[in-house]
Amino acid sequence: MYKFINSSSKSKLIPLLSNSILYKSACSSNLVSNSRNEISKKIHKPKNGNGNRVLWGRSGFRSYSSESDRETMNYDVVIVGAGPAGLSAAIKLKQLCQQKDVDLSVCVVEKGAEVGAHILSGNVFEPRALDELVPHWKEEEAPIDVPVTSDNFWLLTENRAFSLPSPFDNKGNYVISLGQLVRWLGQKAEQLGVEIYPGFAASEILCNEHNEVTGIATNDMGVAKDGSRKENYQHGVALKGRVTLLAEGCRGSLSEKLIKKYNLREKGQGQHQTYALGIKEVWEIDADKHQPGYVLHTLGWPLDQKTYGGSFLYHMKDRQVAVGLVVALDYQNPFLNPYEEYQRFKRHPAIRPLLEGGNVLQYGARSLNEGGFQSIPYPVFPGGAIMGCSAGFLNVPKIKGTHTAMKSGMLAAESAFSMLQEGLKMENYWDNLRSSWIWEELYTARNYRPAFEYGLYPGLALSAVEHYILKGRSPVTLNHGKPDHEATREAQLFSPIEYPKPDGVVSFDVPTSLYRSNTNHDHDQPSHLHLKDPTVPENVNLPKYAGPEARYCPARVYEYIPDETGDLKLQINAQNCLHCKACSIKDPKQNFEWTVPEGGGGPGYTIM
Numbered sequence: 020m021y022k023f024i025n026s027s028s029k030s031k032l033i034p035l036l037s038n039s040i041l042y043k044s045a046c047s048s049n050l051v052s053n054s055r056n057e058i059s060k061k062i063h064k065p066k067n068g069n070g071n072r073v074l075w076g077r078s079g080f081r082s083y084s085s086e087s088d089r090e091t092m093n094y095d096v097v098i099v100g101a102g103p104a105g106l107s108a109a110i111k112l113k114q115l116c117q118q119k120d121v122d123l124s125v126c127v128v129e130k131g132a133e134v135g136a137h138i139l140s141g142n143v144f145e146p147r148a149l150d151e152l153v154p155h156w157k158e159e160e161a162p163i164d165v166p167v168t169s170d171n172f173w174l175l176t177e178n179r180a181f182s183l184p185s186p187f188d189n190k191g192n193y194v195i196s197l198g199q200l201v202r203w204l205g206q207k208a209e210q211l212g213v214e215i216y217p218g219f220a221a222s223e224i225l226c227n228e229h230n231e232v233t234g235i236a237t238n239d240m241g242v243a244k245d246g247s248r249k250e251n252y253q254h255g256v257a258l259k260g261r262v263t264l265l266a267e268g269c270r271g272s273l274s275e276k277l278i279k280k281y282n283l284r285e286k287g288q289g290q291h292q293t294y295a296l297g298i299k300e301v302w303e304i305d306a307d308k309h310q311p312g313y314v315l316h317t318l319g320w321p322l323d324q325k326t327y328g329g330s331f332l333y334h335m336k337d338r339q340v341a342v343g344l345v346v347a348l349d350y351q352n353p354f355l356n357p358y359e360e361y362q363r364f365k366r367h368p369a370i371r372p373l374l375e376g377g378n379v380l381q382y383g384a385r386s387l388n389e390g391g392f393q394s395i396p397y398p399v400f401p402g403g404a405i406m407g408c409s410a411g412f413l414n415v416p417k418i419k420g421t422h423t424a425m426k427s428g429m430l431a432a433e434s435a436f437s438m439l440q441e442g443l444k445m446e447n448y449w450d451n452l453r454s455s456w457i458w459e460e461l462y463t464a465r466n467y468r469p470a471f472e473y474g475l476y477p478g479l480a481l482s483a484v485e486h487y488i489l490k491g492r493s494p495v496t497l498n499h500g501k502p503d504h505e506a507t508r509e510a511q512l513f514s515p516i517e518y519p520k521p522d523g524v525v526s527f528d529v530p531t532s533l534y535r536s537n538t539n540h541d542h543d544q545p546s547h548l549h550l551k552d553p554t555v556p557e558n559v560n561l562p563k564y565a566g567p568e569a570r571y572c573p574a575r576v577y578e579y580i581p582d583e584t585g586d587l588k589l590q591i592n593a594q595n596c597l598h599c600k601a602c603s604i605k606d607p608k609q610n611f612e613w614t615v616p617e618g619g620g621g622p623g624y625t626i627m
């Protein structure tokens with residue numbers, strides 16, 4: 020339940036009983052988070068003679084020990100994140116075990132309540148990596164049913180749509196729900212003996228005295244807002260691995276720490292990462308308008324010519340259509356509101372008729388990497404490696420990162436396996452990446468995104484030359500512009516943008532959308548959104564940038580609310596967070612630190 024209040028300047032939204040946003044679990048898979056009990060059961064097994072707890076698991080020996088006051092579980096490989104990268108790595112490791120007749124223990128921790136609950140993507144799926152990983156995926160009933168039938172590319176002005184030649188080549192690709200594919204991959208991994216723990220958030224990196232990563236720790240559960248322990252308190256668990264693989268997706272909270280700690284960006288391709296925010300709904304539309312496999316991308320309106328981004332509209336199966344807008348986070352105007360831009364997009368005369376008469380099944384948002392080749396960090400650190408979008412392998416002109424995430428997971432798994440079994444080095448992962456098709460793809464695509472630094476039309480012209488004439492063989496590599504947080508300019512240089520009110524037909528307010536994301540966090544827990552300096556919002560963000568976090572956050576987590584003296588103060592409604600990570604990227608002073616909340620909270624996506 021929300022109520023609007025009016026201050027002198029604008030209306031504000033205050034959550035009154037945000038726990039009315041109930042989590043509606045639609046678990047079709049068995050990969051749900053009763054696993055905390057399962058872990059608890061394991062660590063409460065009787066102790067052996069050494070005082071360590073022991074258990075014979077499905078896939079070999081584990082030993083459990085009480086390390087300080089935290090229980091420890093030991094694995095050969097610990098993987099953080101059950102997305103395409105993490106699960107592909109887990110599957111590949113177990114396949115190699117079968118081929119070589121050895122056993123390695125592999126576990127995957129996932130912060131979503133179930134595998135797939137935090138997965139949000141387009142998704143037009145290129146099956147190249149899956150063909151390599153599970154060649155018989157069709158016979159094994161992967162949820163990949165809708166081949167792309169047509170590719171359309173439009174340039175939008177406010178009232179018109181101009182068809183352009185499509186630079187996309189989606190022949191042989193499929194329109195899917197990535198969340199559903201990931202659930203299927205999770206089942207495959209479990210069948211092979213991987214232990215998957217959904218509902219567990221990796222909050223800490225564990226290191227030994229040689230500065231080598233030795234695993235991760237999950238955060239404590241059942242801690243109240245004031246720091247006291249609630250009745251359901253459970254201490255976090257240490258999951259130690261001979262190898263730790265991070266697959267947290269774009270802007271992974273632990274991955275970013277490791278990239279800084281070991282200077283991996285400087286050791287890699289060297290440039291900073293750039294990002295976009297994707298806002299998406301899945302609609303159910305009238306049957307007579309539905310064309311399974313129809314793919315549309317647009318550029319231009321509603322975004323201004325200096326803001327890079329565009330929309331996607333993919334017809335899935337069962338009358339479902341994925342509709343979204345991607346807005347690059349290097350936009351300059353602090354009054355820009357990506358959520359409202361998306362609502363405007365749906366009102367375009369060429370889009371609205373498709374959606375009218377339909378209804379929204381789900382809403383969500385997630386950031387994506389746009390830095391591409393120039394921004395790849397060195398992905399190996401002492402004790403492990405980084406895979407998928409945590410390292411930034413997304414191909415921007417294709418708007419695809421699933422196949423590269425999967426392939427990088429497979430390559431990391433191969434290097435981890437040969438390190439554990441044959442004594443080779445984990446560093447081989449870097450060499451193997453560079454001789455793989457990921458490298459070739461990202462190299463060819465490298466100048467596309469920086470070309471749009473010069474604006475929409477010069478960007479279109481430059482990228483067309485790159486794509487159609489030079490075919491990626493240009494002798495120069497363009498640099499990215501400023502990091503996204505530095506790109507925001509002062510509010511005094513712009514006028515506030517007047518967005519139309521939601522019509523309740525194709526455009527909606529944030530609380531309505533948030534309800535459709537199934538987001539749920541226990542309210543009585545410490546906020547997972549930290550301000551490094553609590554004075555920056557009121558002293559810098561508000562006066563200088565008109566409080567941009569109140570607009571770029573697609574879940575209205577950040578609100579400036581008048582206090583008793585009438586001064587605007589930042590209120591953080593952490594329970595609404597969609598885990599998109601935009602705040603950790605876009606805040607002008609990099610003052611927001613995104614950490615994991617209690618495992619199992621957050622969005623509950625089922626078809627994203």
Ligand SMILES: Cc1cc2nc3c(=O)[nH]c(=O)nc-3n(C[C@H](O)[C@H](O)[C@H](O)COP(=O)(O)OP(=O)(O)OC[C@H]3O[C@@H](n4cnc5c(N)ncnc54)[C@H](O)[C@@H]3O)c2cc1C
Nearest residue numbers: 100102103104130140141143221268297407408419420421
């Ligand atoms: C709007 C949008 C549209 C896109 N469209 C396409 C498309 O059409 N085609 C395409 O191929 N790609 C597309 N992508 C990109 C694609 O979704 C990603 O490249 C891909 O999902 C990356 O896979 P990943 O495994 O690296 O990360 P993710 O898919 O993000 O998975 C990471 C997993 O790790 C979990 N996790 C993160 N941190 C922790 C932690 N600390 N502890 C425990 N668990 C954790 C997360 O909950 C999540 O389940 C799109 C992305 C977006 C945002």
Ligand code: SF4
Nearest residue numbers: 572596597599600602
């Ligand atoms: S608080 Fe940050 S991570 Fe959460 S939804 Fe808002 S911008 Fe995204």
